[in-house]
Amino acid sequence: MSVAIPSVTTSQMFGQKTIRPIGAAALGGIAFIQDTLIAMDTRKGHLLQIDLVSENTKIINPHQIREFTEVTGIAVWEDTLWVTRSHNVYLCKLNSLGLEHFATLPYPADGIAVWESTIYVSCEKLGYILIFDRDTRKEITRFYAPGVGVENLAVDSDNLWVSDTAEQTVYCLDRATGEIQFNVLTPFDSPTGIAIHTDTHTGKQTLYVAYASEEPYIRDNPNAHPSHELTYRDRTFIHPLHYHFNRDKRYALSNGYLVEMSYVEEISPLDEVYLPDVEWRIALPSDTERQKVKHLEPVGIPFTEEIIEGQRVAVFKFEALTPGERHLFGWKAILELRGIKYRITPRDVENIPELPPEFQARYLVDDDELAMDTSIVSRAARDAVGTETNLLRKMYSIRNYVYDKLSYGIKPYIDTPDVVLERGVGSCGEYVGVLLALCRLNGIACRTVGRYKCPPFGELQGVPLQPDFNHVWLEFYVPGIGWLPMESNPDDVGGYGPHPTRFFMGLCWYHVEIGKGISFETLISEGQRLTKEEISIGELAINHIRFRILEELPGF
Secondary structure (H helix, E strand, C coil): CCCCCCCCCHHHHHHCCCECCCCCCCEEEEEEECCEEEEEECCCCEEEEECCCCCCEEECCCCCHHHHCCEEEEEEECCEEEEEECCEEEEEECCCCCCEEEEECCCCCCCEEEECCEEEEEECCCCEEEEEECCCCCEEEEEECCCCCCEEEEECCCEEEEEECCCCEEEEEECCCCCEEEEEECCCCCEEEEEEEECCCCCCEEEEEEEEEEEEEEEECCCCCCCEEEEEEEEEEEEEECEEEECCCCEEEEEEEEEEEEEEEEECCCCCCCEEEEEEEEECECCCCCEEEEEEEEECCCCEEEEECCEEEEEEEEEEECCCCCCEEEEEEEEEEEEEEECCCHHHHCCCCCCCHHHHHHHCCCCCCCCCCCHHHHHHHHHHHCCCCCHHHHHHHHHHHHHHHCEECCCCCCCCHHHHHHHCEECHHHHHHHHHHHHHHCCCCEEEEEEEECCCCCCCECCEECCCCCEEEEEEEECCCEEEEECCCCCCCCCCCCCCCCCECEECCCEEEECCCCCCEEEEECCEECCCCCCCHHHHEEEEEEEEEEEECCCC
């Protein structure tokens, strides 16, 4: 059966940002034949031809469904289609689709890419990308798999592109050596396929990534009481991946969104209080390499702005807060948010300068009930790094040690790291506390960052979105390089690893950086900062956090 190739203009293709093939359940491998996109619905066994403008979908293997069920990777070179299914690699002519066996792996073959006579096959269980010669059908060499999850592949004349489902990452490898050039975070989780489209007029290449997962939704069931019930449905689509690699600064930016964020406090005390001469301070979003504050305005009450340790803070002033008095006050910001992923290796930090004295005094001390002098925390700090001296390897070892010792659980309050280590369960804030303590005891300067993540639904634009929880993570400092981000607990996927490294030196577009290394919110009365023992902000006011995704940012 031949594959018809419709005429699609470049402007039409780029106008269609997200492609949602009609009838698709779980997309895996994808590939381009000139301007035609073909995709594998792994679950159904459908090889799909997708119109990039209308999203109309055609099954091009109607008589070979059984043979293509559970196919995970596809690639096209000239008139030949290559696929991976179970432990095997097959090839066939596009006009016939009769599968011919090419090679068998000891474990399942996941993804495939073809360039001339070179065949690349990924295998999660082996931890390698195997490289075969088409003519001899023998393995030539192999590259280490860059991530820990199931990987799919695409290739061009210079680079091998690897999408990793667990890592939420696309890696760019040198096609000849397998060396990682850079890697970028994808804007959505569970990337399952990757393909390269080349504009026939300009020669410009665009990466497209397929995603497949499940999403919860509320279903109306007339036979149940109550009639609404929680269930899950397939969520699969294809989206262009934009990126920019800054070689000098060692990071890559990826897709992002223009986001409106509002943070508002509503005075609503559990018990009425009188507070004279009040300054209520709320940290403001930071300007960073990946986050740009485009607009900022007060909500309810004007504020003045101060700079505290390099961070912007809004100051709301009240002559007094009296019993029965009610206010709404806060800020609204328009932010450009993008994903960022640093590419720094242990070799890059072998001969770094000493940590400056002011950093030692500020970021190596116990300034937030970190229990650094307790025996259980001191022992954990020693055990986590062993004899390692390289800063980056120490940081990675501490992260993995904490992930192996803790599992995630939410509590209404934050315990100190000694209690958390003894219990073995922690919230994101408690993960951060343990990580801060262990890092600082090992001479690694670090600080808390947060405090919210936008709900990660880039397709829900223009509607109010509310986060379920607040969230914190941390940054660690490498002298000569700067502050690097690291998530608190999302990469702890349970068990004893290997743990993904998607948020080790990386943040996705939905992380909002506010008040680095300072308190997010403080209350001052008559010039004295009030402690939580004197009065808790949570007992004095209700916070309202709202996001609105305005639009996707253009490519680079």
